[in-house]
Amino acid sequence: MSASRARKVFVVAALVVVAVTAVLTLVFPYGSDPGAKVVWYKRVPAFAAMLGFFGCVIMVPAVKTLAKKVLQRPDDYYSAMERRLAELTGPAPGTSLADPSAPSEAESPAGEEPGEPGKAAGGASAVHQTRVAKGGGHG
Amino acid sequence: MVDLLPPWPLPPAAILLLGAPLLVVLQGTPRKIVHLALPALALIQVIALYGGEHAAVTFEWMGYTVGLLEVDRTRLFFGTIFAAVALINSMYALHRENPVEKAASWLYAGSSLGVTFAGDLLAFILFWELMGVGSVLLVVAGSTARNRSAAIRYAAWHVLGGTVLLAGVLAWMIGGNDLSITAFSQDAGWPAWLILFGVALNAAVVPLHTWLPDAYADALPEGAAFLAAYTTKVAVFALIIFFAGWQILIWAGTIMAIYGVSYAIVENRIRRILSYHIISQVGFMVAAIGVGTPLALDGAAAHAYFNILYKGLLFMAAGAIVMAAGTDRLTELGGLVRRMPWLLALYAVGAASIAGVPLFNGFVSKGMVVGGASAEGFYWAEIGLLFASIGTFLSIGLKVIWFGFYGKPREYPDLEPLPWNVWAAMVMAAVPCIVYGVWPGLLYLQAPFEATFSAYSLHNVIKPIELLTMTGLGFMLLVKVAAPKPGFALDIDWFVRWPLAYAGLMVSRGFVRMQEAVGAGASRLVVMGHVLIQNPIVAAERMLGRGMTNRKTGASKLEPELESIDSYRLPLGPTIAVVLVVFGIAAVVQLVVTSTAS
Numbered sequence: 137m138s139a140s141r142a143r144k145v146f147v148v149a150a151l152v153v154v155a156v157t158a159v160l161t162l163v164f165p166y167g168s169d170p171g172a173k174v175v176w177y178k179r180v181p182a183f184a185a186m187l188g189f190f191g192c193v194i195m196v197p198a199v200k201t202l203a204k205k206v207l208q209r210p211d212d213y214y215s216a217m218e219r220r221l222a223e224l225t226g227p228a229p230g231t232s233l234a235d236p237s238a239p240s241e242a243e244s245p246a247g248e249e250p251g252e253p254g255k256a257a258g259g260a261s262a263v264h265q266t267r268v269a270k271g272g273g274h275g
Numbered sequence: 276m277v278d279l280l281p282p283w284p285l286p287p288a289a290i291l292l293l294g295a296p297l298l299v300v301l302q303g304t305p306r307k308i309v310h311l312a313l314p315a316l317a318l319i320q321v322i323a324l325y326g327g328e329h330a331a332v333t334f335e336w337m338g339y340t341v342g343l344l345e346v347d348r349t350r351l352f353f354g355t356i357f358a359a360v361a362l363i364n365s366m367y368a369l370h371r372e373n374p375v376e377k378a379a380s381w382l383y384a385g386s387s388l389g390v391t392f393a394g395d396l397l398a399f400i401l402f403w404e405l406m407g408v409g410s411v412l413l414v415v416a417g418s419t420a421r422n423r424s425a426a427i428r429y430a431a432w433h434v435l436g437g438t439v440l441l442a443g444v445l446a447w448m449i450g451g452n453d454l455s456i457t458a459f460s461q462d463a464g465w466p467a468w469l470i471l472f473g474v475a476l477n478a479a480v481v482p483l484h485t486w487l488p489d490a491y492a493d494a495l496p497e498g499a500a501f502l503a504a505y506t507t508k509v510a511v512f513a514l515i516i517f518f519a520g521w522q523i524l525i526w527a528g529t530i531m532a533i534y535g536v537s538y539a540i541v542e543n544r545i546r547r548i549l550s551y552h553i554i555s556q557v558g559f560m561v562a563a564i565g566v567g568t569p570l571a572l573d574g575a576a577a578h579a580y581f582n583i584l585y586k587g588l589l590f591m592a593a594g595a596i597v598m599a600a601g602t603d604r605l606t607e608l609g610g611l612v613r614r615m616p617w618l619l620a621l622y623a624v625g626a627a628s629i630a631g632v633p634l635f636n637g638f639v640s641k642g643m644v645v646g647g648a649s650a651e652g653f654y655w656a657e658i659g660l661l662f663a664s665i666g667t668f669l670s671i672g673l674k675v676i677w678f679g680f681y682g683k684p685r686e687y688p689d690l691e692p693l694p695w696n697v698w699a700a701m702v703m704a705a706v707p708c709i710v711y712g713v714w715p716g717l718l719y720l721q722a723p724f725e726a727t728f729s730a731y732s733l734h735n736v737i738k739p740i741e742l743l744t745m746t747g748l749g750f751m752l753l754v755k756v757a758a759p760k761p762g763f764a765l766d767i768d769w770f771v772r773w774p775l776a777y778a779g780l781m782v783s784r785g786f787v788r789m790q791e792a793v794g795a796g797a798s799r800l801v802v803m804g805h806v807l808i809q810n811p812i813v814a815a816e817r818m819l820g821r822g823m824t825n826r827k828t829g830a831s832k833l834e835p836e837l838e839s840i841d842s843y844r845l846p847l848g849p850t851i852a853v854v855l856v857v858f859g860i861a862a863v864v865q866l867v868v869t870s871t872a873s
Contacts, residue, residue, distance in 0.1 A: 146748075146751065150744045150745065150747065150748045153740065153741075153744050154741055154744060154745060157741050160733065161734070164733055164734075166734050175649075182741055183741075184737070184738045184739075184741035184742040184745075185741035185742065185744065185745040186745070187658070187661055187662070187665070187742060188665055188741060188742035188743065188745035188749070189745035189748060189749050191661075191662050191665040191746070191749075192665055192669060192746045192748075192750060192753070193749045193752065193753065195537070195540065195662075195665065195666060195669075196540060196669065196749070196750075196753050196756055196757050197753065197756055199540045199541055200540065200541060200756055200757070203541035203760075203764045204760075206765075207541070207764040207765045208541070208760065208762050208763075208765075209762055209763060209764070209765055210761070210762045211761070211762055211763060213762075213763070213765075214772060215421075217772070217773060221777060221780060224777065225777065225780045225781060225784060
């Protein structure tokens with residue numbers, strides 16, 4: 137069975153199902169259930185079917201458009217953001233490459249001396265710098 | 276049956292909490308036996324507690340009595356499923372040999388059982404915090420950098436929630452109330468609101484929900500199965516016993532239900548879709564708790580009970596996909612059905628249950644929740660929850676199956692066969708999904724508030740059939756629009772992770788700069804004082820001569836001899852004069868002081 141034919145069969149089957157349930161709603165109106173309160177939309181035949189169809193047709197494009205225009209981001213968005221945060225806030229004050237295991241930066245050879253204030257710490261990560269800032273706060 | 280099992284006064288939590296160290300010590304087959312036997316014992320103990328009277332278990336602690344075992348229908352109902360899912364999830368994790376992860380999972384499950392059977396607020400909060408510890412360890416057990424940073428955020432959120440909860444309990448106690456666990460009335464004052472905040476955070480009530488998709492989607496498959504079962508559902512239990520009938524919860528729950536499915540529609544990763552659906556499904560429960568009638572409360576409890584089963588099943592299936600194919604991104608999956616048809620069958624049972632297809636358990640509990648709201652005249656909540664049901668079926672039922680299992684077939688060179696215990700665990704979760712759906716009478720026997728509900732009345736059956744059929748039709752029309760895209764959708768935690776993180780970093784740097792400036796100032800003061808004592812003339816000259824540097828060369832304009840303290844001294848004569856003047860002043864002062872004293 138080809139895909140388009142399967143699709144047609146599904147559409148017809150769905151419509152038949154809903155037609156049957158709609159007729160059932162007309163024949164056995166809501167409220168014949170024990171303890172049920174009657175409100176207008178429960179007596180409308182195929183109300184849930186319409187809700188399902190229009191809900192789907194409205195919700196999917198609306199949410200997808202909102203995501204596409206505003207919310208969608210690549211998977212590494214937050215890790216890239218953490219790097220950007222580090223760049224934007226600059227090196228932590230009073231810190232340098234106090235960590236001797238860290239690779240030395242070309243532009244600040246003097247920075248390898250621990251406790252030298254105000255030296256640029258190059259491209260080390262924000263996490264690293266905050267850790268160093270805590271340890272290197274020699275007032 | 277019950278007579279054969281005397282209800283020993285043993286808190287079920289104790290079995291898992293005391294047994295957890297065994298998982299660290301033992302290895303191989305003995306560990307596997309313990310890993311299955313103890314959760315089974317805990318489940319048997321919970322079932323034994325149905326058997327009626329037993330002694331309460333308490334201990335004295337700093338002058339307070341802490342109740343560890345209190346039993347009623349609600350507690351037993353939740354206790355049963357919490358113990359059962361501990362067994363199912365332990366089966367799922369049986370092949371793992373990471374001792375910390377397994378011990379953490381029992382710490383987490385055990386303390387959840389502890390919360391459930393807590394006899395007073397003290398025991399409640401004790402186990403509540405312990406649960407947070409266990410879950411953080413489970414998140415961090417994934418051991419990637421992403422897990423670690425997610426665990427820090429997760430811990431921060433739960434420390435916030437736990438602290439506010441503790442503050443609420445203390446305020447409640449100081450207000451002259453005893454620590455027994457009772458429902459709060461809506462005018463109970465701000466201590467109750469603090470407690471509500473703490474519980475709502477664990478229930479992932481929007482906007483306190485972002486820790487959930489953040490942590491669950493990247494946790495280990497075995498850890499995620501545990502995480503999906505406990506935190507939110509224990510919070511639902513707490514909401515039922517404390518806040519039944521608080522109408523604000525109807526709003527909160529309906530918003531959660533729609534918010535969760537909206538995100539699930541755009542997400543690409545299966546486990547993020549499932550995570551957002553936890554928020555959505557818990558929204559159904561929260562809304563029903565707000566309605567507060569026996570039918571709605573039974574609906575909330577049953578939905579939690581069933582949700583643990585089908586959501587656990589879905590998380591286990593998604594975890595199985597990750598284990599086998601190495602990813603859960605729908606854009607990188609497709610055609611899985613050819614390789615893993617049985618996985619599709621099990622996943623489909625979970626999907627049908629969560630969507631509320633008749634003959635599956637979600638149909639029964641969702642009917643109770645929606646019917647409960649409708650019976651009390653909360654029609655907007657009913658429509659809102661039905662609307663959310665559309666989204667549930669769309670993303671879990673249609674999107675994942677269409678694009679993950681069918682769709683564009685892909686090669687899976689690294690597809691690994693799944694261990695037998697993974698299959699066994701999924702079957703253990705899938706069977707009750709169907710059993711409770713076909714025989715909802717089993718549920719009514721257990722249900723805590725003993726409401727009457729006929730799930731299979733004509734209109735209760737017609738409604739989901741119409742809704743789901745036409746949702747399917749809509750999906751077919753929009754299949755291209757609904758196709759998953761790479762990436763993820765920002766949630767409101769962006770505000771915490773970007774502007775707030777930036778501000779926090781700047782503030783902390785500001786403090787460091789301040790500290791540094793104070794330090795530099797102090798050391799300059801010390802140096803100047805030193806010079807002043809050693810040679811006042813040089814100090815004065817230096818102070819006056821400050822800034823007298825040649826702008827071009829930067830050379831000092833001071834006399835060269837002033838550069839050193841020792842190179843410039845006063846001649847002898849003026850020195851003696853200064854000494855005499857100082858002594859003279861001292862003598863005069865002495866004279867004045869002694870004369871006024873006499």
